[in-house]
Amino acid sequence: MGRRKKKEAAKAEPGAPLWMVTYSDMVTLLLCFFVMQLVYANFEDPGKVEAALESIKSAFGTGSVHQTKPTKETPQKSTDMSESAKEQNEQLVEALQSVLAEMISQNLVRMTQTKTEIRIQLDEMVLFRPGSAVLNPVSLGLLNDIATAVHEYPIWMIVEGHADSDGTSEERNWVMSATRAVAVVSEFRRRTDEKGKPLLEGQFLEARGMGEFRPADVEKGQSKWNRRVELVIRGRNTSAIGAIEELDNVLGE
Numbered sequence: 001m002g003r004r005k006k007k008e009a010a011k012a013e014p015g016a017p018l019w020m021v022t023y024s025d026m027v028t029l030l031l032c033f034f035v036m037q038l039v040y041a042n043f044e045d046p047g048k049v050e051a052a053l054e055s056i057k058s059a060f061g062t063g064s065v066h067q068t069k070p071t072k073e074t075p076q077k078s079t080d081m082s083e084s085a086k087e088q089n090e091q092l093v094e095a096l097q098s099v100l101a102e103m104i105s106q107n108l109v110r111m112t113q114t115k116t117e118i119r120i121q122l123d124e125m126v127l128f129r130p131g132s133a134v135l136n137p138v139s140l141g142l143l144n145d146i147a148t149a150v151h152e153y154p155i156w157m158i159v160e161g162h163a164d165s166d167g168t169s170e171e172r173n174w175v176m177s178a179t180r181a182v183a184v185v186s187e188f189r190r191r192t193d194e195k196g197k198p199l200l201e202g203q204f205l206e207a208r209g210m211g212e213f214r215p216a217d218v219e220k221g222q223s224k225w226n227r228r229v230e231l232v233i234r235g236r237n238t239s240a241i242g243a244i245e246e247l248d249n250v251l252g253e
Contacts, residue, residue, distance in 0.1 A: 020247055026222035085235070088153060092233075093118060095149040104140070110225075117234045120146075121216065124227040133179040143184065146231070147191040154236040158206045159184045164226035165212040179207025184229055204236060 093113060103109040103126065110121040124130070135143075150157070153196045161177035161184075168176075185207040189200045216225035 002046045028201050035068045048070070048139065092150065092153050096120065096146070099145045099149050117232055120231040120233070121225065122229045122231070123224060127229055128180060133176060133183055137185055140187065144191050147188050147199040150233065155233045157200065157231040158208060160208045160210050160230040160232060162210045162214055162216070162226060162228050162230065163212045164215065171213065173212045174209055177211050178207070180229060181207035181209055
């Protein structure tokens with residue numbers, strides 16, 4: 001009889017002792033208790049929440065809970081900044097319109113505005129003689145007035161030279177449009193204030209030769225506006241320049 005009991009005991013599979021089952025039930029109930037305490041805590045009092053979490057951590061022997069610092073509310077400046085930028089843009093447009101008013105009335109200059117930029121189209125005869133990339137002396141005053149009008153604003157200016165497909169070689173049109181754009185940028189850099197400081201910073205100026213591939217009046221064919229220089233004025237957020245150009249392409253502006 002004694003041998004049979006020993007054999008049965010030997011065949012019994014090893015497992016957790018019975019007292020462990022009772023202990024696990026107790027821990028589960030304890031966890032439920034602390035969770036209920038946390039649920040009924042007053043969350044308007046951060047001290048009570050932290051105390052409940054600390055108690056749970058201590059009960060399970062995992063150390064103290066990390067004390068989180070209350071986040072400070074950061075003032076929302078986006079609205080103020082957008083309003084300020086809008087006001088600056090309106091002032092800049094007014095300053096340019098004042099400078100260009102006479103030439104706009106004579107249809108020698110066109111000025112347009114979109115959500116992302118201001119464009120000033122200058123007729124070829126305003127700045128250059130036909131077939132030449134040397135600025136007319138009479139145009140220097142106009143360029144000085146434009147530089148004076150915009151230099152106080154945080155702008156990025158792109159000078160685009162444009163040609164037309166009037167039988168001249170494509171290569172010559174590329175060279176002519178680019179050389180004219182560089183001539184205008186160089187003249188802007190020569191404009192200085194009373195202290196001899198350039199009105200426009202070189203890192204915020206860009207010259208582009210567009211050749212014959214961006215005609216102003218596509219429907220009318222050959223037009224005097226195809227031979228032009230455009231001043232593209234944008235905000236000086238260099239990280240957004242690519243995004244702005246992509247937006248313009250999407251909007252078709």
